Amino acid sequence: MENTPPIDTEPVVEAAANATLSLTGSLVKVVTEDLPLFATLLVTDPVEAIKMSHMVVLLFLLPALVFWVQGQIGSIRNIKKVNLNAPIEEDQSPSEAELEVVKSKAKQSIKNKAIWQIGVSNNAVAVSEEASLLGFNFAAVPGSPSVKEITETILLVMIKPFEGVPRRPSIIAFLPSVVISEAQIQEISANLTAVFEKDDIRITTMDALEPELPALIKTRTEEISKNPTLAAPSVVQATQQAANVAAATAAAASGVKPAPGTPGAPAKLPFNPTPQRGCFVCKKDLEGKTKQCSACKSVIYCSADCATKDWPNHKVMCPIYKSNMTRLTEENLHGLPFDFYNSKKQLENFNQVPFLVEKDIHNVGVYRRLCQCFQQLQWGELSGELAVQMEADQLKGDLEKQFNCTGLPKELYPLGKPLKNGVKPEDIESWADWYKAYDLPLSSPVALVFEMPLTVWYLIKKYAPTRLVNGRRQLTIHMLGPEREADLIHIFSYLLPLLPNTDIIIHMVGPTVSKRLRPDHTAYEFKSGTSTLNVTLTSAEYGLVHYDASYFGAQNKKTQGTSPPDLVIILNGGVFQYQTFAPTIKLLMDKGAKILFTEPIETSAVVMGKQFEAMKWVMTLPVSVNPFRQPVFQWKKEVNLPGWSNGFITGTGKFDE
Numbered sequence: 001m002e003n004t005p006p007i008d009t010e011p012v013v014e015a016a017a018n019a020t021l022s023l024t025g026s027l028v029k030v031v032t033e034d035l036p037l038f039a040t041l042l043v044t045d046p047v048e049a050i051k052m053s054h055m056v057v058l059l060f061l062l063p064a065l066v067f068w069v070q071g072q073i074g075s076i077r078n079i080k081k082v083n084l085n086a087p088i089e090e091d092q093s094p095s096e097a098e099l100e101v102v103k104s105k106a107k108q109s110i111k112n113k114a115i116w117q118i119g120v121s122n123n124a125v126a127v128s129e130e131a132s133l134l135g136f137n138f139a140a141v142p143g144s145p146s147v148k149e150i151t152e153t154i155l156l157v158m159i160k161p162f163e164g165v166p167r168r169p170s171i172i173a174f175l176p177s178v179v180i181s182e183a184q185i186q187e188i189s190a191n192l193t194a195v196f197e198k199d200d201i202r203i204t205t206m207d208a209l210e211p212e213l214p215a216l217i218k219t220r221t222e223e224i225s226k227n228p229t230l231a232a233p234s235v236v237q238a239t240q241q242a243a244n245v246a247a248a249t250a251a252a253a254s255g256v257k258p259a260p261g262t263p264g265a266p267a268k269l270p271f272n273p274t275p276q277r278g279c280f281v282c283k284k285d286l287e288g289k290t291k292q293c294s295a296c297k298s299v300i301y302c303s304a305d306c307a308t309k310d311w312p313n314h315k316v317m318c319p320i321y322k323s324n325m326t327r328l329t330e331e332n333l334h335g336l337p338f339d340f341y342n343s344k345k346q347l348e349n350f351n352q353v354p355f356l357v358e359k360d361i362h363n364v365g366v367y368r369r370l371c372q373c374f375q376q377l378q379w380g381e382l383s384g385e386l387a388v389q390m391e392a393d394q395l396k397g398d399l400e401k402q403f404n405c406t407g408l409p410k411e412l413y414p415l416g417k418p419l420k421n422g423v424k425p426e427d428i429e430s431w432a433d434w435y436k437a438y439d440l441p442l443s444s445p446v447a448l449v450f451e452m453p454l455t456v457w458y459l460i461k462k463y464a465p466t467r468l469v470n471g472r473r474q475l476t477i478h479m480l481g482p483e484r485e486a487d488l489i490h491i492f493s494y495l496l497p498l499l500p501n502t503d504i505i506i507h508m509v510g511p512t513v514s515k516r517l518r519p520d521h522t523a524y525e526f527k528s529g530t531s532t533l534n535v536t537l538t539s540a541e542y543g544l545v546h547y548d549a550s551y552f553g554a555q556n557k558k559t560q561g562t563s564p565p566d567l568v569i570i571l572n573g574g575v576f577q578y579q580t581f582a583p584t585i586k587l588l589m590d591k592g593a594k595i596l597f598t599e600p601i602e603t604s605a606v607v608m609g610k611q612f613e614a615m616k617w618v619m620t621l622p623v624s625v626n627p628f629r630q631p632v633f634q635w636k637k638e639v640n641l642p643g644w645s646n647g648f649i650t651g652t653g654k655f656d657e
Contacts, residue, residue: 034139046227066491099152102193106158109166112230113223115216116169116208118154118584119287120180125150127157128170134161136376144531151191167230168196171216173206176394198547235341237577245310271351280638281306296321298640317603324602328642333625337432339443341631348635352448358447365407366449378514380537382487384521398590406490408446411438416493416528425498430627451630452485456506456569457644458628460499463621463655464567473502476613477548480542480584482508489524489535496528504533507565509546513539542584570596576607578593589617594653598626600634601643605650612652621651 053261057653116134119126125145126136135157139145145153158168162236164236172192174185190205209216224230275288279302286302293299293307298321299314305313327333334341340355347355353371356362368374368382389395403413407470419425425438430448434454440446460475467474479485485492486508517537526533536552545551547564568588575581577595588595599605602623626649634643 021367045274071301074381093646102152102155102159104170105166106155109158109168109197109432111168111200112530113216113220114167114230115171115209115220116154116157118150118174120150120174121147121385125153137562145182147184147187147191150180150184151188154188154192156197171202171204171209173204173209176389176392177208178425179388179392188204197251224349234521257504270356274348275350275637278637279303279306283638292640293318293321296325298322298325300638300640319604321639324641327602327625331625333642336631337430337435337442338447338583338631339441340445341633346633347631348633350635352632355445361407361445362575363404366488366491367407368444369484376514379483379512380486380508380517380521381516383489383524383537384517387521387524394539406493409440409444411440411444412446412494415490416496416526416533418497418529425500429517430497431631434628445641447631449488450491450494451628451646452488452571453495454628455571455598455626456485456492457495458499458626459567459569459649460495463594463651467563473499473562475499475504476565477501477504477506477564478542478546478568479506479511480568480570481510481573481581482537485514486513486537490539492535493526493528493533496526496531496533499531501530501534504531505552506533506535506553507535507546509540509542511539511541513537515539533627541586544587547587547593564591565593568593569598570595571598572600573597573608574599574604585617589652592653594651594655596621596649598646598653599648599650600645600646601641605648609650615650619650621649621655623648623650625649 026174114129120129121144122134123140135153137145137149137153137156139149154172159166161167174180185203185205190204192201199317241508268438270374277290277300278284279286282302285304285349286300289302291301291307293301293314296318301310316597325437330344334346339345340347344465355361356367362371363373364651365386374382386405389405395401399414403415406415417438420427420439428434428437433441434450435442435444435447443539456477460477464475464477492506495570497504517539522537524535538546539550540546549564573581575585584596597605597608599608609623612619626644626646629647630645630646634645634647636643
């Protein structure tokens with residue numbers, strides 16, 4: 001996700017989003033990990049505190065940082081007090097005079113034939129154009145944004161969108177998941193009609209618009225083909241590419257699939273060529289044939305000089321890299337069964353977004369974390385948003401429509417669907433087995449998200465003890481440092497048919513989890529067949545109160561009486577990149593916990609094992625390949641090392657008990 005292919009082959013917004021994600025990740029680490037440690041050391045060991053030089057610098061820059069962050073928050077949220085030349089000031093409604101300025105500016109904005117989709121939750125309103133987020137705003141009072149707040153947000157987005165030039169659409173359509181009434185929508189329509197000419201903008205709902213969508217998409221596609229700059233920012237490419245991507249993205253958002261041979265049809269979706277490689281040492285972009293280490297064939301250099309400079313460091317890792325590269329070919333790690341990923345053809349990370357658009361799942365349901373469009377939401381919040389959509393009044397009692405909110409194929413309906421007759425959980429050893437158990441075609445992209453729950457199931461199957469209470473298996477899993485898995489909670493329900501007659505509790509704990517979650521979005525319950533599943537989300541550093549389960553019993557009566565974990569699982573961990581993980585690992589080691597790690601790159605797992613040795617610990621499980629790794633190859637600019645999300649497994653503890 002951190003690659004930046006040539007500008008004419010990838011949506012412009014992806015490059016910006018990748019840079020933002022990298023910066024955001026660094027800031028999150030400083031605030032959530034380094035800052036608490038630095039504050040503690042200032043009191044207990046000032047000499048050690050001074051050694052954290054970046055935090056010393058930050059201490060002096062903190063006042064400026066505070067003002068900067070306040071400015072960014074105001075700008076991003078597009079909240080209420082309107083200053084057209086500065087970030088918007090938080091928590092103040094615009095005066096009547098300021099609102100008149102906004103209305104005047106909105107009427108002057110460029111009009112196109114786009115459809116704006118309006119989502120309204122209990123806490124916020126969001127405005128999107130062809131699945132590109134243009135702006136959002138938070139309700140002043142939790143419960144639901146008011147009609148006034150929604151109207152103001154729409155007007156503000158017209159003059160200060162996240163991306164692109166000021167503009168207004170031909171149609172504004174409210175999504176089915178909105179938590180406001182038809183009467184409120186009519187009131188918003190009246191407010192906007194009072195600003196613009198009667199026929200300037202049509203206000204409706206996506207449900208009402210559905211029969212007209214094919215014609216509207218065709219009209220919008222023709223508009224973009226003539227002027228690509230009118231496309232949503234995330235799809236601005238070369239002229240023909242813009243037309244195709246805009247149509248496909250709009251179709252994905254609306255559920256309409258373009259006919260083969262028409263603009264936006266999958267066959268014409270532009271996939272990106274392999275980006276330029278780069279030198280591992282000097283970082284220079286390379287063209288044409290590249291040089292690489294002749295021994296391991298994994299590290300790329302621009303010249304013999306750079307290879308020589310790197311040799312003192314590289315010679316230590318070269319044998320490990322060589323072993324990784326050998327495994328790729330000898331064990332045929334590309335040999336997954338999918339139409340889009342197999343020995344002859346691989347889906348690579350720089351083409352993940354075009355692939356999502358081709359499959360009509362970009363920005364849909366459980367697939368929304370596979371791109372950067374929702375990076376403003378913290379981990380766990382998309383599970384909450386999906387829960388809100390499924391619980392909307394319009395969908396109550398209609399299980400099929402609720403299921404459709406997930407974006408999953410009909411073969412998996414309903415959530416937690418049992419395996420087909422004759423299939424036993426113990427017979428499932430691979431992606432091919434699991435797909436066959438649900439009669440899924442090997443062209444289905446569900447493996448891109450199911451790698452999370454199925455990796456957890458595979459680890460349970462191989463390493464979890466069998467603990468029986470009154471004839472039922474009891475299973476408690478602690479997942480530390482959750483990220484994407486926290487936004488996939490609903491599909492963890494598919495663990496149930498794989499673990500019959502089992503009561504499963506999964507506690508996801510880490511500072512990565514959003515602190516903004518509503519109480520009802522921190523605990524989920526699923527039932528299927530003879531099994532039950534409870535999943536909780538906790539935003540905290542993992543400690544003894546979490547290990548011994550006393551915290552969870554106090555927070556949620558459904559998890560009272562639970563035991564310490566049968567397994568501790570850390571997915572895509574990079575454990576020793578984070579200082580706060582070391583005391584957590586020590587706690588778990590002292591308690592004799594069974595800890596399982598997955599890593600995207602085998603080298604990371606090997607190096608982690610050596611770090612364990614240096615701390616007098618033992619990694620008892622040798623590194624192995626995860627058969628349920630995500631079928632997206634993690635291409636890297638400066639190295640050839642094979643990598644997949646949840647690609648490799650290792651662990652420590654007594655797994656033979």
